[in-house]
Amino acid sequence: MKPFNTFRRLGFVTATALALAACGENSFFGANIPPPLPGERISILANQRSIEADAGAATTEIVLPAPTVNPDWPQTGGYANHAMHHIAVGDSLQRAWTTKIGAGTDDEVRLNAQPIMAAGRVYTLDSETVAAAFDAKTGEKVWETELSPEDEEDDEHVSGGLAFEDGRVFVTTGFSEVIALDSATGKILWRKNFSAPFRSAPTVRGNRIFAITITNKLFAINALTGENLWSHSGAEEATSLLGGSSPAIDNGIVVVPYSSGELFALSTDTGRELWTDSLSAPRRSNLSSRLSAIRGRPVIDRGLVFAVSNSGLMAAINLRTGRRVWDREIGGIESPWVAGNFLFVLTNSSELVAVSRTDGRIHWVQALPNFEDPEDKEGRIFWTGPILVNDRLLVANSVGEAFSVSPYTGKILGKEEMPDGVSIAPIVAAGSVYILSNNAELVAYR
16 A cells, blocks of 8 residues: 655745655555657657647746645535635545445446535445445445335446535436435435436535436436426537536536537526526537537636537536636546646546636646557556645546646656546545445545
């Protein structure tokens, strides 16, 4: 078991200080990547870079707020606005426990739901729609509940996800259902059927659940009874990416991302449209980028909405007015991460990018391994994340590796082997990092 050495920050830290700190013997998420062997070396990463840092921005120091502890991660993306900022964990992280949550990804079904953590328990949803609760300290299973309808247990499907509020766990499923569970026992409190399957997690706030179907319909649901309060529809797409996005909520506004590339701001009380935008990029060079889907969750932070589409457009939008503050030709299917005056996002070209929150300028670009066999360009590697903990951006990939990257320079600091490939971004709560691999093994680092 390898220790995870890091350090505590007492305020603001500049890139220079981080560069010095990174020269230690070990790095967060495994030992430092060893120096290259002697001889001529040809870079396999440089040619993968499709985005360049902006002149002037590349030389600007990145300054981030000090990390703080978040006690819970109650829904996919953290809190309802999906803005988690800079999270603190312990000075030295180790693998604390590993547990099997149920069924994982195989040729027929896919593990899709990000775990959540609240009130001392980690809640999960496996690929066969079995919800479970685990003690966050020990990893011991507390309860599990089978949620597939009896007449559909053997059907292939992709499940939605989880959210927690006031002692209840809310689940969206690929069987067109929203289900409320007692978080202490796993007992079903109510279950309601809707018009189409869900493939993304719900967002919950103020006793209201907001969930999007695969037909681009948003339902606002009473969390106490399951009653449908109102609904809203976007343009329905014939094809889309597997999985989906979750709404973001703040200041009485729910921002709804659809697979059509549409972004709507609605009143949480009535569903009244406040504004709309589209993140469909005008130039789409290949077949996959023609899918305009917003699969990464939008983020609401200090009056701005940040969102990125698969087709190649990232934008910052004023939450109240819908005015676009800036946009960049950046495509991705992972959620942006905001901290201080900066955004960090994974692109469709396996690049990790640091972007100014205020004007969209690019400060640095780090190309990540794109293929298992880079010479023949075979075995495509897919990445998920990032999350920001203790001055480390953590990303994980489909071949079972988690990397730590400096948020100040983009330098890769270290990596850790996972039990299997990872397709779901890690979560952080109460000083612990939780990573769920494709074979349904949940690993806790503390």
